[in-house]
Amino acid sequence: MQISINNFTKTFDGTPVIDDMNLTIRDGEMLALLGPSGCGKSTTLFTISGIHRMDKGQLMFGDRDVSGLPSQKRNVGVVFQNYALYPHMNVFENIAFPLTVRKDNKADIDREVRAIAALTHISELLERRPGQLSGGQQQRVALARALVRKPDVLLLDEPLANLDAKLRLEMRSEIRRIQLETGITAVLVTHDQVEAMSMCDRIAIMKKGEIVQIDTPADMYSNPRTSFVAGFLGNPPISFLSGIAMENSFSVAPIKLRVPLGAHEGIADGTQLKLGVRPEHFGPEGDIAVEGKIAFAETQGRENLYDVALADGSVLRSIQPAGRNWALGDTVRWFIDSKSAFVFSDDGRRL
Amino acid sequence: MTRNFAAWPIILLLTVLSLPLFIMYLFLLVDTFSNTAPGSLLPNEFTLEHWRFLIDPTITGDVWKPTLTTVIFSASLMIIVVSVSATAGYALSRLALPFRRFVLSGIMVMHAFPSVTLIIGVFLVLQFAGLYNSLTGVILVKASLMLPFGIWIMKGFYDAVPWEIEMAGVQDGASRFTVWRRIILPQVKPGLLSLALFAFIDGWSEYMLPRILAPSSDFEVLSMYLNTVSDPNSSTYNFNIFKSVGLFYTLPVLALFVLFQNRLMNIFGGGTKG
Numbered sequence A: 001m002q003i004s005i006n007n008f009t010k011t012f013d014g015t016p017v018i019d020d021m022n023l024t025i026r027d028g029e030m031l032a033l034l035g036p037s038g039c040g041k042s043t044t045l046f047t048i049s050g051i052h053r054m055d056k057g058q059l060m061f062g063d064r065d066v067s068g069l070p071s072q073k074r075n076v077g078v079v080f081q082n083y084a085l086y087p088h089m090n091v092f093e094n095i096a097f098p099l100t101v102r103k104d105n106k107a108d109i110d111r112e113v114r115a116i117a118a119l120t121h122i123s124e125l126l127e128r129r130p131g132q133l134s135g136g137q138q139q140r141v142a143l144a145r146a147l148v149r150k151p152d153v154l155l156l157d158e159p160l161a162n163l164d165a166k167l168r169l170e171m172r173s174e175i176r177r178i179q180l181e182t183g184i185t186a187v188l189v190t191h192d193q194v195e196a197m198s199m200c201d202r203i204a205i206m207k208k209g210e211i212v213q214i215d216t217p218a219d220m221y222s223n224p225r226t227s228f229v230a231g232f233l234g235n236p237p238i239s240f241l242s243g244i245a246m247e248n249s250f251s252v253a254p255i256k257l258r259v260p261l262g263a264h265e266g267i268a269d270g271t272q273l274k275l276g277v278r279p280e281h282f283g284p285e286g287d288i289a290v291e292g293k294i295a296f297a298e299t300q301g302r303e304n305l306y307d308v309a310l311a312d313g314s315v316l317r318s319i320q321p322a323g324r325n326w327a328l329g330d331t332v333r334w335f336i337d338s339k340s341a342f343v344f345s346d347d348g349r350r351l
Numbered sequence B: 001m002t003r004n005f006a007a008w009p010i011i012l013l014l015t016v017l018s019l020p021l022f023i024m025y026l027f028l029l030v031d032t033f034s035n036t037a038p039g040s041l042l043p044n045e046f047t048l049e050h051w052r053f054l055i056d057p058t059i060t061g062d063v064w065k066p067t068l069t070t071v072i073f074s075a076s077l078m079i080i081v082v083s084v085s086a087t088a089g090y091a092l093s094r095l096a097l098p099f100r101r102f103v104l105s106g107i108m109v110m111h112a113f114p115s116v117t118l119i120i121g122v123f124l125v126l127q128f129a130g131l132y133n134s135l136t137g138v139i140l141v142k143a144s145l146m147l148p149f150g151i152w153i154m155k156g157f158y159d160a161v162p163w164e165i166e167m168a169g170v171q172d173g174a175s176r177f178t179v180w181r182r183i184i185l186p187q188v189k190p191g192l193l194s195l196a197l198f199a200f201i202d203g204w205s206e207y208m209l210p211r212i213l214a215p216s217s218d219f220e221v222l223s224m225y226l227n228t229v230s231d232p233n234s235s236t237y238n239f240n241i242f243k244s245v246g247l248f249y250t251l252p253v254l255a256l257f258v259l260f261q262n263r264l265m266n267i268f269g270g271g272t273k274g
């Protein structure tokens, strides 16, 4: 079911948290709300679920306006960060709870619970208490409980934050598999860009209560609209150089660096600019030479990570396949791939 | 559990410290079943005569009527305190009530207030309501004096229940009341149980309130009965019978404590137990 949020505004105790937000989640897609801590991701999520009320705005499930409905009448499944399983009920009773509240008959409940347990691979755990489950299993139960009512939308608030690295990887693909198999519309809140990129059809990047950009992971990565978005996606992250426009080039005078602006002609000389260079676009190959010293080197196995300090103190990050290794303190003359670099205005807008 | 220190020195110390108390209780127990010759320390004959008050009302008056009254008194107290605390504690912990802060600080103040100082006011209210000299009146007064404690304790237990569990219940389609009854209440069960025990034991040992608020009524609780028995000026005074009645009076409390001591300790631990 398509979910749309129109002109949503929310204020907590006089502090505006969400300001005039518009967001559409397409039918059957999984959307990530990605952003730094405190930017209003959970607030948005819990507004969809009905825990928070909108101060202004409209929430549509399909073409039904649910803005005024309480949580109980919205048919939304929520997976909380700490799973929020009912400790005194066993797994079966936990999953059955939404159905018993609805007063379904016993045979139906039994069938539904077993079907959803099979989907989430917890059929053999039905007799256990939540306290006797691992983190990953608890999360599967939470997912099953959220899905058993066949909700219009599934909301996940940082579902992987409490898991260790290996389980996180496993549950990442599991959640995606279950979402695709059920075809449910889903919203995932996270501040981990890898999670957002790997699990979701589209990502909405939020900053201070606003959606900065909404796009597919690939488009977002290759075509960020602001320096904030560029800085948020990618690991290791992008690095920025500050300079000015000079004769249709991006110029950093002290180190005699000049990167042609190409398509962005006509910028007045002297305008402050920022150049964003992803680590894979800076290395021994490229077109614009830069000289610097290796200030940091990290071996990651398949790849090595380097920080190159330039003469004026700024730093460019680089990622290189293992094999040819540089040591801390080496002086290198590497190249920026000028066609792949992003040019931003001083206030962060992409040019 | 692995210990990183030996337990026996502590056990030894506690044993030595509680020995005098233990010996006194032992003597109390022995004395109720035996006669001791004057001047002697050890008893010289076994007898059940000190317990005859249980079947023979002519000795000290009927003991079963005060017992029944005390049971009714303590049980009503328990029911009132537990049900009001269970609901009021929840409301104060979770619901955005008007004057919530005011009510909370009011409860704190009431909790800290010595109840004796309220007696005159309470007396006037009872008089006015026509409940002076009645069991109902005493129960109501005792319950309201206990409620600040009960509500405060229950609020603490509710506060420890994660907010998400409640929200999960609401998302699952349950009304706030269903969530409270089926999800939240089971989480605070240890608190309810200990509070119930506390209320019962407190009611069982109450002496002052019935004495002051129902001095000339026809009912009598066990503590008052014991007081009558212990009067050395009365014609039926017998020190050993006094001991037996005392033991009879203490026994239920001891039994409850032995059965539920772990639960009772819960109330001081805030109730966060998996």
Ligand SMILES: Nc1ncnc2c1ncn2[C@@H]1O[C@H](COP(=O)(O)OP(=O)(O)OP(=O)(O)O)[C@@H](O)[C@H]1O
Binding pocket: A012, A013, A017, A035, A036, A037, A038, A039, A040, A041, A042, A043, A044, A191
């Ligand atoms: N119930 C509340 N009362 C007052 N302020 C709140 C409340 N809930 C959230 N806020 C504020 O609203 C802002 C957004 O909070 P929100 O929980 O949506 O952030 P978030 O993006 O989910 O962050 P995180 O990644 O840390 O979970 C924060 O500044 C927070 O302090």
Ligand SMILES: [Mg+2]
Binding pocket: A041, A042, A043
């Ligand atoms: Mg959050």
